Amino acid sequence: MDQKATHPLGGLTPSRTETAADAPNGRRTTVLLREFLETQTADRISLGALRDALGDRGFGVLLLIFALPNLVPLNIPLLSAVLGFPLVLLGAQLAYGQRRPWFPNWIKHRSFPRASFEAVVSRTLPALERAERLFTPRLTQLLSWTGERAVGTLVLFLALVLTLPIPFANWLPAFAIAIFGLAIVEKDGLAVLVGTAVAAASVIVAGAVVLGFIKAALLLFSSFIG
Known part of the structure; x- marks a missing residue:
């Protein structure tokens, strides 16, 4: 009988059959994030190490990782602007049609505290695990090479919106980028359509603000000059 064990990062560790059979790339994203944290024993994590560990999932998971802190109430000043730049870079490369993420050395060697990264991941893993059950390979033509370039263009635009100091208007663009990230990883074209709808809503909200x-x-x- 297949058993599930409690994991220190929260929730249940998925069984071997769940992680291999249900995910188009062999392992669920949440499992990959847990495994990455387990292998990182240093106090800080470099962006280059994270990119290398993700392999062919680089674009999708990195989009998700950089979008997640904007979805969690951390109250860190200028967080959206700081995380927005890597998202702009990723969106531009995806729109260009690059196969693997590339970072200049000054970004690749930048590091962040492992404890902070683990805190964000552990707080979002339960929601991600629930979301993963909804994502499945379908409408995959929307994630062809041309389709991914279109998604990259949307991500680039949303990342630029995210970097702007617009109060109350950062959550929706980050949410749309997170959906696009999971859609790329799970090969879910329907999620691309959902992400596009959220992206449109985020533009409307940002414009209204x-x-x-x-x-x-x-x-x-007018009150001053009147």
């Missing part, structure tokens, strides 16, 4: 601030500034200006 910006328009509201412009109107408020004009009203304040």
Whole structure:
């Protein structure tokens, strides 16, 4: 009988049959993230080491990883702007049609605390495990080489929106990027359509927030000169 064991990062460790049979690339993303953390014993994790460990899942998982902190209430100033730049770089490469993520040395050797990364991953793993049950290979033509370039263009645009200091308008673009990341990993074209709908909603919300601030500034200006 197949057994499941409790894992220190939270939730259950999926059985061998679950991780191999249900995932198009052999292992679920949540399993890969757990395994990566288990192999990292240093206090800090370099971006290059993370990229190398992800292999052919690089684009999808990196999009997910850089989007996740924007979905968790961490209250870190300028977090969206800091994480937005790697997302811009990844989106541009995906739109160009590059097969594996590339980072310049000054980014590749940048590191972040292992404890912070583990905190974000452990807080989001339960939700990711539930989401993974919904993702399955379908409508795969939307994730052909041309399709992934279109997704990359959307990610690039959303990442640029994410870097802007727009209050209350960062969650939806990050959510859309996270969906696109999982869609690429799980080869789920339906998720691409869902991510596109969320992306459209995020643009509408960001536009409404910006328009509201412009109107408020004009009203304040008119009150001063009036």
